[in-house]
Amino acid sequence: xxxxxxxxxxxxxxxxxxxxxxxxxxxxxxxxxxxxxxxxxxxxxxxxxxxxxxxxxxxxxxxxxxxxxxxxxxxxxxxxxxxxxxxxxxxxxxxxxxxxxxxxxxxxxxxxxxxxxxxxxxxxxxxxxxxxxxxxxxxxxxxxxxxxxxxxxxxxxxxxxxxxxxxxxxxxxxxxxxxxxxxxxxxxxxxxxxxxxxxxxxxxxxxxxxxxxxxxxxxxxxxxxxxxxxxxxxxxxxxxxxxxxxxxxxxxxxxxxxxxxxxxxxxxxxxxxxxxxxxxxxxxxxxxxxxxxxxxxxxxxxxxxxxxxxxxxxxxxxxxxxxxxxxxxxxxxxxxxxxxxxxxxxxxxxxxxxxxxxxxxxxxxxxxxxxxxxxxxxxxxxxxx
Numbered sequence: 001x002x003x004x005x006x007x008x009x010x011x012x013x014x015x016x017x018x019x020x021x022x023x024x025x026x027x028x029x030x031x032x033x034x035x036x037x038x039x040x041x042x043x044x045x046x047x048x049x050x051x052x053x054x055x056x057x058x059x060x061x062x063x064x065x066x067x068x069x070x071x072x073x074x075x076x077x078x079x080x081x082x083x084x085x086x087x088x089x090x091x092x093x094x095x096x097x098x099x100x101x102x103x104x105x106x107x108x109x110x111x112x113x114x115x116x117x118x119x120x121x122x123x124x125x126x127x128x129x130x131x132x133x134x135x136x137x138x139x140x141x142x143x144x145x146x147x148x149x150x151x152x153x154x155x156x157x158x159x160x161x162x163x164x165x166x167x168x169x170x171x172x173x174x175x176x177x178x179x180x181x182x183x184x185x186x187x188x189x190x191x192x193x194x195x196x197x198x199x200x201x202x203x204x205x206x207x208x209x210x211x212x213x214x215x216x217x218x219x220x221x222x223x224x225x226x227x228x229x230x231x232x233x234x235x236x237x238x239x240x241x242x243x244x245x246x247x248x249x250x251x252x253x254x255x256x257x258x259x260x261x262x263x264x265x266x267x268x269x270x271x272x273x274x275x276x277x278x279x280x281x282x283x284x285x286x287x288x289x290x291x292x293x294x295x296x297x298x299x300x301x302x303x304x305x306x307x308x309x310x311x312x313x314x315x316x317x318x319x320x321x322x323x324x325x326x327x328x329x330x331x332x333x334x335x336x337x338x339x340x341x342x343x344x345x346x347x348x349x350x351x352x353x354x355x356x357x358x359x360x361x362x363x364x365x366x367x368x369x370x371x372x373x374x375x376x377x378x379x380x381x382x383x384x385x
Contacts, residue, residue, distance in 0.1 A: 033134065033183050035263040035310075037084040040068045042312040047133075047191055054134055067095070067190045075100040075112055077328065079182050084266070084313065089332060096189055102172075108189045109170045118145040118174065119161075127155045127163040127175060133187040134180065141175040154188065249294040254279070255287045262297055266309035273308070302365050323367070326350070327358045331381065334368060338380040 046062035070093040097109040151167035164173040345355045362368040
């Protein structure tokens with residue numbers, strides 16, 4: 001009788017666990033893929049697939065874990081920034097390289113360059129994903145060249161020829177990526193399978209599940225349909241919010257709309273947010289104060305504007321949203337070397353007046369400062385608060 005009682009108790013406990021997991025989605029916020037990328041540097045993020053759609057969880061262990069990428073890149077920098085991945089030149093941090101040329105490296109790399117046996121093409125076409133962590137299925141791209149059928153095929157063109165292959169630690173991609181296709185390539189490297197549970201625990205769960213499966217059948221179907229509707233419009237992910245106060249703050253539909261917009265568009269100032277969301281300045285200011293107080297967003301003064309961004313986003317990355325490619329080159333250079341105008345121009349092979357103009361713009365944004373050093377003016381990166 002005792003054994004029977006213990007069996008019922010175990011079944012009830014597992015049922016409660018499964019119910020909590022099922023209903024967890026009711027307390028979730030849906031983000032685009034760049035929205036979740038902000039969180040992977042400050043939280044442990046896991047990945048699971050529900051109805052063949054990617055679902056991400058903060059702090060809740062699932063089948064896959066997401067490893068934060070620290071990327072060294074000489075191409076597709078603007079897309080990497082839009083995806084909220086961190087770019088760095090620190091060799092101790094770099095765990096992924098993205099380059100427009102083939103390189104010898106032991107670090108994982110994505111190479112947008114041909115191999116000797118590649119065939120050149122240049123058309124708009126569809127690629128079909130074979131290795132597809134974000135479940136894109138297919139993507140419209142500009143193709144540049146094909147690859148031989150070697151290594152692991154990552155994606156193919158409509159005619160079956162390889163559009164991307166993985167050879168060793170490198171993925172070669174023969175097309176110009178958009179934001180989602182680049183994210184898909186990066187996620188191939190940064191998701192790792194979590195060690196599976198012990199066999200006895202699995203057997204216990206399966207045995208208990210058989211006795212309660214009928215309870216969840218309707219819930220599972222409703223959940224699957226819900227996620228399918230979301231996945232049909234874009235790649236969406238789910239982030240668990242664990243603080244009750246944050247849940248309450250986001251129950252307000254208007255406030256949640258503002259928060260979601262800032263997640264997807266970090267760095268907007270008050271008037272820009274007001275224009276794009278069609279919300280009055282007074283109403284918007286009130287909601288922004290509440291979101292800041294709940295520690296869901298932060299604000300920072302850049303130049304003469306106060307901009308808003310999600311909690312967890314690196315302020316260095318935020319500043320880079322405002323930099324042109326030329327300004328970014330100067331910024332990356334000054335991170336390692338304080339230097340005067342002509343030295344910057346010489347080392348970066350730029351026109352002196354081009355450097356002068358861009359330094360002035362960066363000073364206006366408080367990204368760089370200048371100081372006297374003897375008879376020269378030396379520029380340096382402004383330390384962030």
